[in-house]
Amino acid sequence: MTHILDNPIWHALITGNKPLAYGSGNARYLKRDVGIFAGLKTNSDSDLTDLHALMPPKSLIVLFTADELTIPTGWRVELTKPILQMVYQPQQAQLVKDIDLVRLRDQDIPAMLELTALTKPGPFLPRTIELGNYEGIFQDNKLVAMAGQRLQPDPYTEISAVCTHPDHTGKGYAARLVRSQIGHITAAAHIPFLHLDLDNTAARKLYEKLGFQTRRHIRVYVLEKEQP
Numbered sequence: 001m002t003h004i005l006d007n008p009i010w011h012a013l014i015t016g017n018k019p020l021a022y023g024s025g026n027a028r029y030l031k032r033d034v035g036i037f038a039g040l041k042t043n044s045d046s047d048l049t050d051l052h053a054l055m056p057p058k059s060l061i062v063l064f065t066a067d068e069l070t071i072p073t074g075w076r077v078e079l080t081k082p083i084l085q086m087v088y089q090p091q092q093a094q095l096v097k098d099i100d101l102v103r104l105r106d107q108d109i110p111a112m113l114e115l116t117a118l119t120k121p122g123p124f125l126p127r128t129i130e131l132g133n134y135e136g137i138f139q140d141n142k143l144v145a146m147a148g149q150r151l152q153p154d155p156y157t158e159i160s161a162v163c164t165h166p167d168h169t170g171k172g173y174a175a176r177l178v179r180s181q182i183g184h185i186t187a188a189a190h191i192p193f194l195h196l197d198l199d200n201t202a203a204r205k206l207y208e209k210l211g212f213q214t215r216r217h218i219r220v221y222v223l224e225k226e227q228p
Helices: 008-014 045-054 106-119 173-187 201-209
Strands: 021-024 027-030 038-040 060-065 075-088 135-139 142-149 156-164 191-197 212-225
Touching: 008 021, 008 027, 008 038, 008 060, 008 156, 021 045, 027 045, 038 045, 038 060, 075 173, 075 201, 106 135, 106 142, 106 156, 135 173, 142 173, 156 173, 173 191, 173 201, 191 201, 191 212, 201 212
Parallel strands: 156 191
Antiparallel strands: 021 027, 027 038, 060 212, 075 191, 075 212, 135 142, 142 156
């Protein structure tokens, strides 16, 4: 039986992220100012054709798949690569609330966009904050680190946008932010998971230390709908 996390975007868009999703049948996509993710029920050629019909020309989409896809006419492949998927394993130690972390709100969006543009943790758009529970660390009134939640394929919740300004690395900010997200997610009776580049060995070691274990490789596709 196929695991939910083999097709995490699709399952997120029909469960936890459904209020922010458009489409129907076998193809859905996230609200465009929130994210560029799309999900296909079976990742078939016909599903991609259905998605193609839903999107305006020049639209960019991101797919996560367990296996390589055959891309039909009408789509241009901008990027494809494997990434690592990790899932949190419950720890005995109790997670303590970090009172120094700040809940990020709409007024913080310009700073969030500036930080993610600099650090490039993944797609982050003007309304990505709607995916929920973004927290940050400020120094001298400047946002220097943040993390939040993204895909929510029930009963899993993805930790995402983990990033630190280059001038503030090595201070343990990422670990504090991820621990806090683990606490929020497990308190809601969900299971934390995340994705990272294969060559990001520093992040992988950190996540392993925090209780994450590698589940599998997932393939990322970034596609653009071609002009008719």
